[in-house]
Amino acid sequence: MSEHVDTAVRGPQAYAIARQAIEAMESAKVWPTPLNFELWLHYISTPDSPLSQEMRRLLDMHTAFTDAVSESLATEFLPRSRLSEEIRDAGAVLNRELAAVAIAIDKAREIQVQYADTLSDAKVQLNQSVPPNPLVELVGTLSKATRRIQRHTVVLEKRLESSHTEVNKLRTHLEQVRRDAMTDALTNLANRKAFDEKLEALCASVDLTGATISLAVVDIDHFKRFNDTWGHQTGDQVLRYVASAIARITTSTRISARYGGEEFVIAFTEENVAQVEDILNTLRVDIASRALRRRSTNDDLGVVTISTGYATRQPKETPFELMERADAALYVSKRAGRNRTTSAEDAPKPKIVTTV
Structure with a gap:
């Protein structure tokens, strides 16, 4: 637990913070396990911290806080993970x-x-x-x-x-x-911390070599529906299925990770734009090529589809800026009907509003 949170839960406002954390968990339909309680204490006590920002992002995306998601967040952000x-x-x-x-x-x-x-x-x-x-x-x-x-x-x-x-x-x-x-416990892919470190190192390297990096963000379509209809265990099954397909295209020059919730990322270090788009479309078709069945009951889960967005790094662009553009391309795919791939070059540029 961080020093700020530790101080907060030992002061006069401790019980109020604890109650807010419980209420926030109840509102998000999250079980008050010890780990979740610690995460939500951080969420309430340090609203501007990276952990709280990531939790807010997951909540905005209606991501289910399964045990695997909580463990992934703890590994990424809690001090003891270091x-x-x-x-x-x-x-x-x-x-x-x-x-x-x-x-x-x-x-x-x-x-x-x-x-x-x-x-x-x-x-x-x-x-x-x-x-x-x-x-x-x-x-x-x-x-x-x-x-x-x-x-x-x-x-x-x-x-x-x-x-x-x-x-x-x-x-x-x-x-x-x-x-x-550095590994996501549910999918066995790299986790966010490992990927962020690698991407930062890659960006620093290509600034010297002039090589190309493309970053793709992959999101499972209608994932919340799987969780709401079949439960979190089946949702975890879907996550593992998509992760296995991503693992099959991961090589020494393609780095993949589970980035959070139902979102995955892939960094390409040797492919040009056309090759990246072909690989992502092949991945998308591969994932949608078979209908899943629920392991416990053999019920038909239907077809899983993904939406992807990707961006090719511009000179001196930071990892955060590159991720932001790839994320924007992903949301274009989402708004356009899902189950498709969009390049950041094809995504509409944000409007700049000036005032006089």
Whole structure:
């Protein structure tokens, strides 16, 4: 929970905020689970935060707040979702430190061996050149001490090796945790956080290379009707079906994600405008090519269709601006009757109103 929200729920207005959160959940027909309650506390307490803006967008689109949607929002926006990244970074630092210690111990052992050899040679020379004396005994004592240090160093190396192995196991586990944190739990596509990071990196890259990026937004037509008619479990089935079709066209140069609710995004990094439109239309036809049946009852769910809008990035255009244009193209597809693809170039430009 963010510091602002944590402060809000510990002050005199805490109960009022809690009641508002409950009322907002009831109005949106959302179950007051602990996770939903935390989300709605953020929604009420921080109305201008990215989480609240996204929740408002989903509410405006009449998106059903299923467990999967709530989990996706929590992963994207709640502060604790950053924990795995911080732990992973800490693990990497620890691993580097252990590696540095291992190098230092190897170097120390090498020096100790050289020192022991030097002492041994000195003892031999002293024995050969003079009768036994206190100096010879001192050298012998130092040699014994050096051997003891070497034995302790061997033990330390074994302990270090064992610790190094455990840290590597921990890093592997933390990497899996990080992948989970960047993956939508329902569809197994990347989630919004992962996609936003990748898109920002891609935009920065193409500013240097001059390459092309096109961004498509995909929305399931009449998704609310599936939820209202058949329930959220069937709605989740529809989401997974569309996600599987999107996953089939995802490649190393096409990045896809579930962006929120029934909305998906695909970034194309090697295709021109005509190719992007062909791919999106092929995807649209593929999804509509079969009628779904409800898994629990085998009822006929009918055909699922999608609407898509896409935009090709303009020089120096920000990820937000690119997404805004692709989103505008999507809504042209929606208003034109759905089950179609629209380019941002074909979408009407917003009117600029000037006042004198």
